[in-house]
Amino acid sequence: MSAAEILNAHPNATVLTVDFFDTMVTRTVAQPTHVFAVVEEGLVSQHGSRWKGVAVERVHAEHRARVVAAETNALRDITIEEIAQQLSEALTLTSAERDLFVRTEKATEIALAKAVPAAAAIIAEAQSRGLRVLIVSDNYMPSSHLVNMAHAAGYAWVTADDVLVSCEHGGFKYNGVLWAVALKKAGVAASQILHLGDDHEADHVQPSKLGIATHIDTRMRRSHREMHNTSPDVLALSRIEATQRDAMYDGEWDVAHALGDGLVGMVVAAQIADVMHVVKQREVAGIHFAARDGWLAHQVWDAMRDGGEPLPAASYTAFSRSVIWRASLTELTPTNVGRFIGDDEVLTVARLERRVGCSLSSLYRPDEAIDAQSARAVLLENDREVVAASQQLRQRLLGYFEEQGLLKPGHHLVVDLGWTGSTIADMADLIADATNGETTIEARLTGMYWDATPNRMRVSMHGYAMTEFESLDNNLRLLGVIKLLEALVTAPHGSVVDFADAAQDFQPIFVETQAELDAYAQLIGRVAQSAITSACALLQGTHPSGVKASDITGTALWAAIMQVGHTPRSEEVEALRIVRHVTSIDHEGEGTPLVASAPSSPKSFRQEQLPGLYDELIHGHWMQGSLRSWSNADDTRWITDEIGNIWPSTKLQWVPAPLA
């Protein structure tokens, strides 16, 4: 609706009341608490590391101030001074430091303030029609500060007399107290007031009780996430998401674009920036982006070369855990046979033959379903054939590596998302054997996983956003995030399971699954397109958010991964419901859904079933996304809450910033 249409719908209105934050004025960051992250960034840069961590403390201080205030008067709002007092006690600030913080917060709010287009248009239209405009805000800042912010955002007409703020009038909009004050201040009947706001309770339910008409617009909230993980590390993604919020203001929220432009674009830009940094430092014989999670980075690398960037040529090289395992096999034993068959798998001999690349003699029919134990026995009975097939695969794989330039003597970079580096370490061993050590490999990983240390002995391994130094709980929680990233940062083709023979230049043979094809067509392909555009812009310094590759430090990338991975917005989880995670070694089957379905009968679900559910979530799905999805529904919220009570690490807090 246009401004005129909204006002035309309320012809009796003589007063327009307007909510302030996220209705009339917004900031150039994705959510209100990120203002504190900007404050921390400024204080640390100007006054040193004493101020590190102040952003999240500021969030906690406000919460404590509200608890303390409610003990004596549950109706009233707090002031910035009361928040500063709590902050001061928590951080043992001197009075000068406390004043410095408040000054900086106010100055930052003013510096980041910008008008919300829809509200600005409605206000201008109302004023042209002679309506009086009053600002009615639930906030801890004094009206004088809101006046300064309004001026900074371009509302030059605002004076203190036009502002009613909860901290100065003994109550909030959401408990109705401030509405009584507003009605008196307006001096007209409630039916002559139209209110613009973004909060259902404060801006619609309460004024409606008095007979005030309302118009709710929640578009500025679309970029909000959970608030307790606030730190300067989150600002790169926050600025990108604020730009998305503004760019998509007049249309539907495009989840695929938001994920691609934000998190995935940052991952890809970080991968490229890392390689660019390394090639400036030392001579390399080859750069190889690993399939499938290096596909986006390879696209961006080539696009930048086409655009005139002086970058060396790089290959896109297909290998997978399964082909490297099979190609490395020299002996089949009861210990290593488990690699080929998961503990819970049920499969046919025919599928087993495809998996190991040779015919198998067995008592079972080719199409008879057998359990993992029986399948392993079949392989052990055919160990010679399996090993021979593996050796043939090894020759084809090395032929492919030769074609890709990976056997050229010298030092090669292999760029991969991570996480343990074990596949690249196995690959490096294969290549070192084949070249008598003349070819060396260096793994450049976006992330490493916690047992990477032994692999690091076999291959030079460097993580951009994390190392392996994290706790058991945290690593269990990362499993879900890894599944999410594998789904988002991927290629338009399936996993490689074999290579053609020499006559066909050892071309990789990919296996497609319908589940992945569908997800790519419906969502992931669009994520990829946006990610490529975004990564190019980030690397060239032309991203509309102003974020540059140099802003994407390891901790900034980690924060972005945690923001989406641990505190996803509901529309992200809903969009990702179509994605399935295919993990079988032959890449056959339908996989498991990334977002787990809630128990079908939540009311009859028993406490005793929770541990099993928790295990399934941790190992089979994107746990955090699944739990957030369940917490959004009334009948399953209790399950999320109960899991959070028993395993507190499943709550909204991030895995702490890693050490890379």
Added chain:
Amino acid sequence: MRTYERPVLLARAIASVQNQTFSDWELIIVNNGGDPAGVESVVSVARNTTGTSTITVLHLPERVGMEEASNQGLRATTSTYFAIHDDDDSWRPTFLETTVQAYASNPNAAGVLTGVTRVHETFKGGKVWPEKHENFPLDDARLTYERLIGGNTFPPIAALFRRTLLDSAGYFDSSLPVLGDWEFNLRAVRDGGFVFIPERLANYHTRTPDSDRASGNSITVGEDLHLRVKKELQERWDSEMESHGVSKGQYSRDVEAQVAAAEAKLQAKIAEAQRAQSQRSTVRRLVGAVRDPKRAVRAAVHLGRTLAKRR
């Protein structure tokens, strides 16, 4: 970097140096009598990624004290600053950049130190299993001569030293089997003092008692030796007089006693607070158990199973 038969940890330690944002470093690895092949295999992998900087390995034919190992490494380089990076510790990537920068405004400082994170980890079957991170207590007050003489207050990984210090204060005392770092720090602090940067840029890794023995820290596997050598040092210092007429040895013992008393007081306070907390928690647990007696048991049993499965 001093190392002895811990290739897995050595690989991590080398990567910690290679990951530094400050690139003009030189790494001397002193293989203190361990198997040369094991060290060379790790180093050959790591050398692949070394750019302008170099990695040199000194293979000592037989094991010497950590102090002598440090001295041999230091004599193999002429760098402006030096750090002793044990093979089980690590730095965050900006450690060298930050500490070198700090020397620009404090050119006469003997050492620049950063805050330290203590990483408790279990080393089993060639793998590292991190258990928890905690703040290692370190501040300006703990870096004075008066405080240091009571006992060493920081691990070597926290410090970058000025090289000229070796000319004025001397090298590590090779005659000491342990505690050479402490004895050296006492001489260093008298030769320009220490500058402290609170940001935690150094990781001091210690192995839990569950770890394979070969991976243990010298401090955790040889506490008796540390105590004996400390006593010997104090006796050695009995002949060295402080300016206020107390012997250096006696002064050390006095400060040690004061620090021990202060820490005991603090520990008592912590224990008292924990008791109070535990009583509150017990009440909560009892209330919870009355309401749902099986839940707490289920959670504990499941956590145990999960841990066992992962290990």
